Amino acid sequence: MFTTSRSRPVLLAVASGGGHWVQMQRLRAAFDGADVHYATTDASAVEATRGGCVHVYPDANKQTPLRLMLCLIRLAWIVLRVRPDVVVSTGAAGGFLAIRIARLMGARTMFIDSIANARELSISARLSLGVADRVLSQWPRVAELSGAEYRGAVL
Amino acid sequence: MIFATVGTQLPFDRLLLGLDSWAALNPGVSVFAQCGDSRKRLRHIETVAQLSQRDFRARLKAAKLVVSHAGMGSILTAAELGKPVILMPRRAKFGEHRNDHQQDTAIEMARLSNVTVAEDGEALHAALDAAVALGFESPIGRAELGGEALAPLIEVVRDFVWNRTPCGGASA
Numbered sequence: 501m502f503t504t505s506r507s508r509p510v511l512l513a514v515a516s517g518g519g520h521w522v523q524m525q526r527l528r529a530a531f532d533g534a535d536v537h538y539a540t541t542d543a544s545a546v547e548a549t550r551g552g553c554v555h556v557y558p559d560a561n562k563q564t565p566l567r568l569m570l571c572l573i574r575l576a577w578i579v580l581r582v583r584p585d586v587v588v589s590t591g592a593a594g595g596f597l598a599i600r601i602a603r604l605m606g607a608r609t610m611f612i613d614s615i616a617n618a619r620e621l622s623i624s625a626r627l628s629l630g631v632a633d634r635v636l637s638q639w640p641r642v643a644e645l646s647g648a649e650y651r652g653a654v655l
Numbered sequence: 656m657i658f659a660t661v662g663t664q665l666p667f668d669r670l671l672l673g674l675d676s677w678a679a680l681n682p683g684v685s686v687f688a689q690c691g692d693s694r695k696r697l698r699h700i701e702t703v704a705q706l707s708q709r710d711f712r713a714r715l716k717a718a719k720l721v722v723s724h725a726g727m728g729s730i731l732t733a734a735e736l737g738k739p740v741i742l743m744p745r746r747a748k749f750g751e752h753r754n755d756h757q758q759d760t761a762i763e764m765a766r767l768s769n770v771t772v773a774e775d776g777e778a779l780h781a782a783l784d785a786a787v788a789l790g791f792e793s794p795i796g797r798a799e800l801g802g803e804a805l806a807p808l809i810e811v812v813r814d815f816v817w818n819r820t821p822c823g824g825a826s827a
Contacts, residue, residue, distance in 0.1 A: 511816055518662055519727030521708075526731065526805065530812035544707035563753065586816050610815050612808075616727045618759040634815065638808075652808025655731065 510535045512584035512607075513552075514575075514598040516559060516591060517542030520614055523590045526654040527612075537582045539575065539598065555582070561593050562623065572597050579605065589628075590614060596624040599632050612636045615653055621646045656791070657783075658718035659688035662726045663705055666693045667751050670743045673776030674722060675699050677783050684787065687714060688722075712736075719791035722779070725757035725772075730764055739791070741771045741782045 511534040515524040521540050528551075536552035538545070541559035557574040560567035571594055579587075579601045587602040587609045589595025599609040611628035613621055615638040621629075628635050629647060636651055637643040643650035659674055661667035671690055678686045678699035686700040689711065693702075706714065715721060715732055721740040723729035733740040744761040745751035761772045773779040813819075 509816055509818070517728075518664075519729075519731065522728040522731045527809055527812055530809045530816060532813075534816050542708065544709065548708040548712075561753070586818075588812060588816070608815065608818065610812065612812075614727060616725075616756055616760045618763040619756070622756075636808075636811075638804075651811040652806070653802075653804040654808065655734065655802060655804070 506535075506585070508533055508535055509585040510537070510582060512537045512539060512579065512582050512587045512598065512602065514539045514587060514589040514595045516540065516594055517545070519616060520591045520595070521545060523612075523614060523654045524588075527588075527590070534586075537578075537584065539578050539594070541594065557594055559594070568593065568597075572601075576601050579607075586610075588612065591622060592624050596627050596631075599628055603631055608633050610634045610636065613638065613642075613648065615639075615655055617642065621648060656684055656718065657686045657720045657722060658714050659686060659690075659700070659722040660711070660715075660726075660729050661689065661691050661693075661724045662728070663691050665745070665750075665752060666691055667724050667743075667745055668693055668695050669749060669751065669776060670722070670724060670779070671695060671697055671700075671702075673743075673779040674783075676776070677780050681783075681787065687718075689714075720783075720786050722783075725761040725764065727760065730760070730767075730770070734767060734769060737769070739769050739771070739786065741773055741779065741786070743773050743775075743779060 515521045538552050539555040543556050546554045555578045558570050560571040575598045584607050587607050590612050591614050609632040611632045613625035635648045637648040638653035640650040675697040688700050688702045689706050690702045716736050721733045721738050725742045725744040742761050744757035747755050764770050765772045771782045773782045
């Protein structure tokens with residue numbers, strides 16, 4: 501639960517640029533009233549985002565191990581500074597890393613797999629299954645096959 | 656008039672070359688493409704490597720037709736703004752992506768009334784010709800978006816943010 505000094509939850513919403521970010525924006529109504537921090541890979545999100553502080557981290561995937569390290573370090577810094585009560589991510593790799601770090605600090609964590617993954621979970625979602633409190637797929641069939649939950653979709 | 660986008664991660668020359676060769680045959684139609692790090696010389700379309708989120712949205716809004724890789728950012732934004740969109744999925748076998756999930760996305764998104772899927776350059780030409788023949792009239796409004804699945808998802812996320820459901824999630 502929240503510490504006594506906090507009347508509202510501190511939320512860190514983590515999404516790579518492009519589709520992951522667009523999907524996070526479609527969930528914005530869910531964040532009303534919370535102290536919202538965003539973390540994303542596209543610096544141009546800063547000027548385009550109203551309501552909430554935007555942190556930027558380097559984009560990376562499993563094919564770019566060095567950048568993945570930089571991404572991890574940067575996200576660790578962001579998580580330590582924001583001290584979120586809750587982390588929600590719509591992917592991709594950075595979202596999993598942020599959830600991994602935030603779990604160590606006791607935050608509640610949710611990974612929502614991109615609606616692009618219509619046939620199977622992404623690697624980041626599969627990794628999150630063992631770590632996050634909740635992992636959601638946006639496709640009922642994928643949820644059924646993978647152990648994720650289906651609770652709706654952005655489209 | 657036509658806005659094309661291939662995202663920013665990997666090159667997608669099959670789409671760009673198909674579009675360029677079509678533009679050569681249709682000089683009256685202006686085409687602007689956000690082309691990522693493509694090295695190809697495109698003579699008949701205007702290109703820019705990357706756009707800010709604000710400019711991306713403005714370009715898409717001003718266009719009559721969108722041509723895109725099967726990336727969710729483009730699909731969702733096009734649906735939101737009620738634009739017809741031709742999707743060409745990236746394929747792993749051509750080195751266009753790490754896997755074939757865009758193929759899955761395109762198959763599912765083909766159900767939206769504003770979406771046409773083109774698997775290759777030839778199909779892209781056919782889809783573009785058809786769009787011109789219709790005068791770029793979009794068959795849809797924006798009814799598709801904000802479907803019934805969005806509200807429950809937002810509710811679940813909101814409850815999670817405020818810790819109103821137990822972790823691990825009791826089923827609904």
